[in-house]
Amino acid sequence: MNVEIIIFYIFSLLLLSSSIAVVTVNNPVKSAISLVFSFFSSAILWLLLNAEFLSIILILVYVGAVMVLFLFVVMMLDINISQAKEGFVKYFSIGIFVFATIAGLLSYFFYNQFENSGKNIITSIDLIGTDNTKNLGYLLYTEYLLAFEIAAIILLLGIISSITLTLRKSTTNKYQNPAHQVNVSKSERLRIIKDEDRKT
């Protein structure tokens, strides 16, 4: 048995079982954590496929940023778990049906198409001396430069839209309104009281 084969089967099993946990576990926090775990195992499988840069990016960007954002939102919102899981039993049969149909058809097709083609996955051991990150950077900054800049604009759009969606005027903070201050008249601020008690 090759080490690579053992790694592939262990981590693909972990990937599939943790992704089943994502969709079936009751608590959304637990399902977010299993999603983190499935990202980790798929990053290891991407390493076997010679995508070193992307597997590191998957861990840094996905586990480090996007999943922390998910956990943040899940913990911030007070989710009624029993209400959220209401339709689970009702839709269980159709979910299993969809799973079985799509998985069966795709696996049958891929098995027939590629099992006997004799094509194996080239692993990193065969490609020692080539630098995935260097080649990827070269392609990214020459041939796909425009797409790279558009991706930067899309990220900027994500920042601006998420800030403007969640921004609200604070009601607890006290702040000045200069226009109102300028337009104030004497009668609003000054009141003359007649003193009844003083007898002079």
Add this chain to the structure above:
Amino acid sequence: MIPMSHYLIVSSILFSISLAGIFLNRKNIIIMLMSLELMFLSINFNFIIFGNYLNDLTGQIFVFFILTVVAAESAIGLAIIVVLYRNKHSINVQDIARLKG
């Protein structure tokens, strides 16, 4: 050596699990978003596998851009969920189905 079809079968099973997850969690919009993330992961998997098969780095470039767009998409989606929760005090899909055509 691992045959290519095994990788492809893993990614297609991952895709169908996430598709079934959208059916199973009809009430919880956050788990639906998580299933969407899993679906993007399986699609990226396919891009990388076929990039390896064809010995072409373009597949990995495509995965890079998909990761960028998905990060922006999930940030905006979570912001929308936070705003919805603030206004409706619920993220149940039935309660927030206000936009009827």
